[in-house]
Amino acid sequence: MSEQSPKERRIILKYADDPAYSNRIDCYLRVGGYQNLKKAFAMKPEEVGEEVLKSGVRGRGGAGFPAGMKWKFLDRKSGKPIYLICNADESEPGTFKDRQIMYKDPHQLIEGMMISAYAIGASQAFIYIRAEFHEGARILNRAISEAKDKGFCGNNILGSDFSCDLVVHRGAGAYICGEETGLIESLEGKRPNPRIKPPYFPAVLGLYQCPTIVNNVETLCNVRHIIEMGGDEFAKIGKPNNTGTRIWCVSGQVMKPGYYEFECGALTLGQMIFDVCGGLRPGRSLKAVIPGGSSAKVLRADERFSGTLKDGTAFDWGLGDIPLDFDGPMSAGSMSGSGGIIVMDDTVDIVQAMANINAFYAHESCGQCTPCREGSLWMRKITQRMCSGGARKEDADLLLSVAKQIEGRTICAFGEAAAWPTQSFVTKFKDDFINKASETAENRDPKSLQLI
Amino acid sequence: MENLLKLSAETLAKIDEVVPKYPQKRSAALMVIHLVQDELGAVDDTACEWIAKRLELQPINIKELITFYPMLRENPWGRKHVRVCRTLPCALRGSYGTCKTFEKMLGVKEGHVREDGEYSLEFMECLADCGQGPVVIVDEKTYENIEGERATKFAELLLDGKLDGVEEFKSYEESLNQQIPKQ
Ligand SMILES: Cc1cc2nc3c(=O)[nH]c(=O)nc-3n(C[C@H](O)[C@H](O)[C@H](O)COP(=O)(O)O)c2cc1C
Ligand code: SF4
Ligand code: FES
Numbered sequence: 170m171s172e173q174s175p176k177e178r179r180i181i182l183k184y185a186d187d188p189a190y191s192n193r194i195d196c197y198l199r200v201g202g203y204q205n206l207k208k209a210f211a212m213k214p215e216e217v218g219e220e221v222l223k224s225g226v227r228g229r230g231g232a233g234f235p236a237g238m239k240w241k242f243l244d245r246k247s248g249k250p251i252y253l254i255c256n257a258d259e260s261e262p263g264t265f266k267d268r269q270i271m272y273k274d275p276h277q278l279i280e281g282m283m284i285s286a287y288a289i290g291a292s293q294a295f296i297y298i299r300a301e302f303h304e305g306a307r308i309l310n311r312a313i314s315e316a317k318d319k320g321f322c323g324n325n326i327l328g329s330d331f332s333c334d335l336v337v338h339r340g341a342g343a344y345i346c347g348e349e350t351g352l353i354e355s356l357e358g359k360r361p362n363p364r365i366k367p368p369y370f371p372a373v374l375g376l377y378q379c380p381t382i383v384n385n386v387e388t389l390c391n392v393r394h395i396i397e398m399g400g401d402e403f404a405k406i407g408k409p410n411n412t413g414t415r416i417w418c419v420s421g422q423v424m425k426p427g428y429y430e431f432e433c434g435a436l437t438l439g440q441m442i443f444d445v446c447g448g449l450r451p452g453r454s455l456k457a458v459i460p461g462g463s464s465a466k467v468l469r470a471d472e473r474f475s476g477t478l479k480d481g482t483a484f485d486w487g488l489g490d491i492p493l494d495f496d497g498p499m500s501a502g503s504m505s506g507s508g509g510i511i512v513m514d515d516t517v518d519i520v521q522a523m524a525n526i527n528a529f530y531a532h533e534s535c536g537q538c539t540p541c542r543e544g545s546l547w548m549r550k551i552t553q554r555m556c557s558g559g560a561r562k563e564d565a566d567l568l569l570s571v572a573k574q575i576e577g578r579t580i581c582a583f584g585e586a587a588a589w590p591t592q593s594f595v596t597k598f599k600d601d602f603i604n605k606a607s608e609t610a611e612n613r614d615p616k617s618l619q620l621i
Numbered sequence: 622m623e624n625l626l627k628l629s630a631e632t633l634a635k636i637d638e639v640v641p642k643y644p645q646k647r648s649a650a651l652m653v654i655h656l657v658q659d660e661l662g663a664v665d666d667t668a669c670e671w672i673a674k675r676l677e678l679q680p681i682n683i684k685e686l687i688t689f690y691p692m693l694r695e696n697p698w699g700r701k702h703v704r705v706c707r708t709l710p711c712a713l714r715g716s717y718g719t720c721k722t723f724e725k726m727l728g729v730k731e732g733h734v735r736e737d738g739e740y741s742l743e744f745m746e747c748l749a750d751c752g753q754g755p756v757v758i759v760d761e762k763t764y765e766n767i768e769g770e771r772a773t774k775f776a777e778l779l780l781d782g783k784l785d786g787v788e789e790f791k792s793y794e795e796s797l798n799q800q801i802p803k804q
Contacts, residue, residue, distance in 0.1 A: 268750065273797065336642045341654075341691070344746065358676075426753070509710075
């Protein structure tokens with residue numbers, strides 16, 4: 170459990186770490202649980218969807234696409250059954266927020282899902298949970314059966330003629346199952362090879378080629394709060410186009426790593442690292458930050474970021490000035506992704522950090538697209554060789570050329586996720602990569618930790 | 622169906638319960654594989670054939686899953702399976718050192734099973750608990766901040782079979798608040 174910061178605004182995690190709260194239904198009911206399901210069921214499904222649209226809530230899984238808009242794309246004319254899937258794969262390195270929700274407040278997710286299922290007209294819903302969350306799956310199953318007993322889930326919800334079953338489905342340790350079309354293939358009992366878009370947009374051709382909505386755990390929990398507050402009120406939290414709170418997950422070399430929920434834009438990256446997370450270890454200085462899970466482009470501590478925001482205002486930021494919302498890290502050329510902020514101090518050997526990340530992508534590529542399969546392996550091999558005494562001056566450019574041949578040439582966004590780290594690390598820390606060639610046992614930094 | 626695998630009545634019942642939950646039988650594949658693997662430790666060719674038959678599929682449809690997903694196994698891990706997170710956030714807190722300590726103390730190389738079958742060790746990718754890294758999972762329990770001297774102490778307790786109930790190594794799962802407060 171991470172220590173709560175006094176400046177947080179906890180909406181999703183309001184009760185998660187309350188010592189008088191547990192993951193059982195009694196606790197949830199005591200704090201107004203399932204009242205919003207009742208409220209939603211008194212509305213028309215379209216009206217529920219309208220509130221979600223008005224709320225402006227953007228997906229918390231990585232891409233930040235507005236949930237209400239995604240629901241609008243649903244093909245309702247096909248006459249085929251509609252499915253709702255909660256993406257609980259939580260596999261982007263640096264991300265550990267969905268875990269807190271599911272283990273500590275599972276009913277919030279179930280209520281959010283049943284409201285969402287009602288809004289989109291789904292009579293079958295799934296939670297796709299990563300298999301390492303053994304206890305998480307048990308907690309969810311127990312919570313679902315508690316909710317079914319009380320008529321909040323399953324047949325004839327709240328005595329209405331709307332029914333929606335909810336099934337917990339476990340993955341088996343593959344990162345690519347977090348990609349929504351890979352997830353769907355996996356849920357169909359196949360290898361999780363992502364599908365090409367178009368035509369396979371889940372909202373049109375999803376599970377069993379039926380219209381399907383895939384949303385992240387945190388996104389679906391927000392739906393419950395949108396119904397409670399109303400879309401317009403919800404939209405007042407945070408900033409325009411960056412509404413609601415976000416749970417930021419800070420890891421790496423800070424004094425107090427952990428998960429912290431703040432209104433979007435309520436603080437900067439600098440405040441998060443130095444104030445909320447207690448700064449770096451004594452005597453250390455900041456080297457680099459990855460702001461949105463390992464797939465996001467790295468930011469260099471001494472970089473300047475300037476340009477104009479969507480609303481036309483000019484900005485000129487240092488790393489510490491970047492606002493923590495969706496658009497801040499994006500304007501700085503990276504992304505807020507899944508909210509996983511990975512902090513590296515001056516003891517880090519950047520080439521080793523790169524090699525660590527490359528090993529991840531090489532291990533996780535599904536292997537369908539040649540550029541991704543071969544490229545991720547080569548990037549791993551090159552950086553690994555560089556870290557075991559075989560670095561050459563030309564390796565930096567070689568890495569960039571491999572990464573360039575992946576980006577934009579693959580079936581799914583994993584290609585970019587694998588290429589962006591290399592492109593940003595090598596471009597921004599080129600000296601570190603070039604100097605690696607002249608590293609010897611004598612001049613190697615003795616402080617640096619083994620990362621590969 | 623003939624119970625070639627000698628699965629327990631409990632596992633068979635669980636399989637019968639899980640399959641009809643899905644609109645299409647094939648969707649139950651991963652869940653059935655998990656149930657079989659939980660009991661047998663691995664899914665060999667006989668098990669593949671049995672599962673395929675149960676779901677009205679070809680054995681290759683199951684085999685291709687076993688060979689793809691990192692957590693599915695053709696050969697069993699040790700009686701105690703120790704997983705250490707390898708990915709960057711945990712590495713930045715010392716997980717490579719943790720893995721080395723475990724290799725030495727448990728007497729098994731990463732990715733392998735000790736000869737006596739007692740322990741196995743695996744370097745895994747991000748386990749989604751990066752704020753408290755290095756993260757270690759033993760069987761189904763998640764342990765946090767296992768680094769340096771704590772890693773040594775952890776391995777000692779594990780080897781002595783005395784890990785359970787030690788306050789400083791309370792798992793993430795056991796730290797959850799399960800109490801139901803008064804009204
Ligand atoms: C390689 C890859 C991995 C992903 N992993 C996850 C994940 O673990 N959890 C998640 O919610 N979304 C993940 N996503 C994003 C999903 O594809 C999808 O956009 C998301 O679940 C949609 O939900 P949202 O709109 O509520 O964010 C991943 C995407 C890619 C390309
Ligand atoms: S980009 Fe990579 S992960 Fe995505 S489909 Fe292609 S090979 Fe698979
Ligand atoms: S990197 Fe180890 S749990 Fe995420």
